[in-house]
Amino acid sequence: MDRRSFVKMAAGGASLLALYKLVSMENVMAATESIEKINKPNAQWKKELTPEQYHILREEGTEHAFTSPLNQEKRLGIFACAGCGLALFPSKFKYDSGTGWPSFFDVLPGHVETKTDFLLIALRTEYHCARCGGHHGHVFKDGPAPTGLRYCNNGVALKFIPDSAA
Numbered sequence: 001m002d003r004r005s006f007v008k009m010a011a012g013g014a015s016l017l018a019l020y021k022l023v024s025m026e027n028v029m030a031a032t033e034s035i036e037k038i039n040k041p042n043a044q045w046k047k048e049l050t051p052e053q054y055h056i057l058r059e060e061g062t063e064h065a066f067t068s069p070l071n072q073e074k075r076l077g078i079f080a081c082a083g084c085g086l087a088l089f090p091s092k093f094k095y096d097s098g099t100g101w102p103s104f105f106d107v108l109p110g111h112v113e114t115k116t117d118f119l120l121i122a123l124r125t126e127y128h129c130a131r132c133g134g135h136h137g138h139v140f141k142d143g144p145a146p147t148g149l150r151y152c153n154n155g156v157a158l159k160f161i162p163d164s165a166a
Contacts, residue, residue: 035110038084038132049083056154057083057134060126065100068155076163079104082156084132086111089151091163097143097150102158104151105143112151114139127151 040048045058055061070079079089079102088111089104097103110130117126117138124138136157143150 035086035130037130040132045083050156052156053082056156057081057129057132057136060135061154062137063101063154063156067100068102070102070155070158070160071096071100073102073160075160078161078163079153079158080161081129081132081134081136082159083129083134085159086129086131087161088112088129088136088158089153095144097152099150099152101137102153102155103143104153105145105147105149107151112136 042058046054049057052063056063073091073094075091077091078087079091079094080087087108089107093104093106095103095105107127112127113130113133114125114127117124124140126135127137127139128135134157135154137151137153140150140152141148
């Protein structure tokens with residue numbers, strides 16, 4: 001292979017990579033843009049949520065392990081944000097991680113947003129509802145196939161909506 005052929009091939013590969021990244025970013029942005037944001041003052045959230053929900057969703061708290069009745073929830077349905085009702089996890093994504101919090105190996109695309117959490121010494125990835133910004137938990141890279149992820153959710157931050165056909 002001569003130098004000119006190599007440069008053409010490398011330029012073509014870089015172009016394909018740039019196009020792939022652009023298309024992937026557009027898909028992510030489209031999923032996020034379709035969810036209208038909810039912005040409410042803290043006083044309104046305090047009226048609408050229980051004290052426990054407010055602490056978790058608005059102050060980024062954590063409930064005690066093994067206290068959520070949603071740990072044992074096995075019916076078909078949707079786990080939605082307790083703050084705004086946005087569907088986050090279908091029940092088929094739930095599994096028993098043994099950690100004491102409802103855990104999921106995937107999330108509905110574009111329904112959560114993440115940020116780096118510096119609260120503890122170890123860096124963690126926090127996720128929150130894409131609609132209302134309510135804190136739900138943290139995502140870890142120790143979950144089952146097919147994603148290898150564990151969305152570790154505070155049960156207080158969720159409401160379960162059973163599938164009416166089940």
